[in-house]
Amino acid sequence: MPQTVKGVIARSKGAEVELVDIVVPDPGPGEAVVQVQSCGVCHTDLHYREGGINDEFPFLLGHEAAGVVEAVGEGVTEVAPGDFVILNWRAVCGQCRACRRGKPWYCFTTHNATQKMTLAEDGTELTPALGIGAFIEKTLVAAGQCTKVDADADAAAVGLLGCGVMAGFGAAVNTGGVGRGDSVAVIGCGGVGNAAIAGSRVAGATTIVAVDVDDRKLEGAKGFGATHTVNGRTEDVVARIRELTGGFGADVVVEAVGRPETYEQAFYARDLAGTVVLVGVPTPDQEVTLPMIEIFGRGGALKSSWYGDCLPSRDFPMLVDLYRQGRFDLDAFVSERIGLDQVEKAFDDMHRGDVLRSVVVL
Structure with missing residues (x-):
């Protein structure tokens, strides 16, 4: 059965974000529903709110996330219910010219969920930020957007690998x-x-x-x-x-x-x-x-x-291992832990340079 949960949307360009009821459908073929445990507040989310990415409002914001797989659709083999995962926005297809040349980190046809999450109030379809949309209690993604990692890792820290930290680490390495x-x-x-x-x-x-x-x-x-x-x-x-x-x-x-x-x-x-x-x-x-x-x-x-020319299936587990060995301090990136109702304030803090990363914890 579809579920109604709380999530943060940008309804129109420049408008303050809203915490609203959102309908999350059951996962279809190749899809997964993930119970979100944490999601970093990334500058890209602010770009979405300001109309700097495109004008496909309303947006379901958030993309730098970690959580637990709740359910999977038909044909999913990458992950199973109960797996702790980091979400990524480069679910490689395995079939495009980059993938066939053995360079899947350049994949030109990455996957997103086929179904849409919608506003409970009127059924309006939402555009998830970077194909994820994770300022929400549960989100629907393509199963390939879920990368299984060590469940003992702190979700607020390792979830940041989903975007900014991976982008920077990968840019250098x-x-x-x-x-x-x-x-x-x-x-x-x-x-x-x-x-x-x-x-x-x-x-x-x-x-x-x-x-x-x-x-x-x-x-x-x-x-x-x-x-x-x-x-x-x-x-x-x-x-x-x-x-x-x-x-x-x-x-x-x-x-x-x-x-x-x-x-x-x-x-x-x-x-x-x-x-x-x-x-x-x-x-x-x-x-x-x-x-x-x-x-x-x-x-x-x-x-x-x-995205740091990363391959999530290769790089995320490796970086989580480095984190757990004390060689890569992901905790240092977490400036504060906030609730879903504090995303707008986190954008203000970001503007002022007061935080490195605010992380929504659910």
Whole structure:
């Protein structure tokens, strides 16, 4: 039988979010219903509320989540009721050209649930954020969006792997290929940037430079593994990174802001044959101009990283293991634990830079 539960929606562009009754259908073929235990408040959810993703309102917000599978539909073999899972928005198809080439982390045809969750008040279909929609007591997803992990892990911490932390860690390790002895600079020290810093430390980087314009964030970055900090408001970012890397520039620079000026800093702050990784999300109107002779003469690689080029079935369990071994401090990303009725306040706190991650706990 379909269930009616509480969830958080954005009804129209810029309107404050609402806690309403939502109808969750029984899982159909290839689908699963998950009882949500936690969901991080990610900046992407705010983008949805502000109409920055698309205009398919109303949105069921939330996507950075962990919980327990309650029921599965016909043909589901990946997970079973009772499994503790992290939700992901890259349920690979296994059939597209990327999957057939052995690069499923680039899958071009990822799966979402076929059925729609609806407003109890009038049956309006909801658009789930990133195909998940997890600011809700129970959500309907494609079974492939569920990645089973160790049930002893804290849901509020490991659920963050569902988006921002995985994006940052993967940008450094998967996309940037950070390895032992490398020098790394990370521009932007929010959740994604700090995850890139922490990933670089796990991978064995010896010089990790954190760059931001907020001294509070720079101080926090030290806890994730930054060996040096640069305040871009008061210091020449490129010159300072070069000074800290023997005059050469960093082997890998992760740009976690998504702005033309910070991307240009990343480009000039890398060593010859170094790598720039763009993981910060730019707006459609932003452009960057670089001299072609500099692109050619510096060599190396300019890359973008989407979801940290992750494969959830491979990366989530590995990162949970690192967390449980004390080698990857996911707890440090959790600034506060809140209820479903506090999401709007969490957006305000995010705007002010008062939190790294607010996490809704159900």
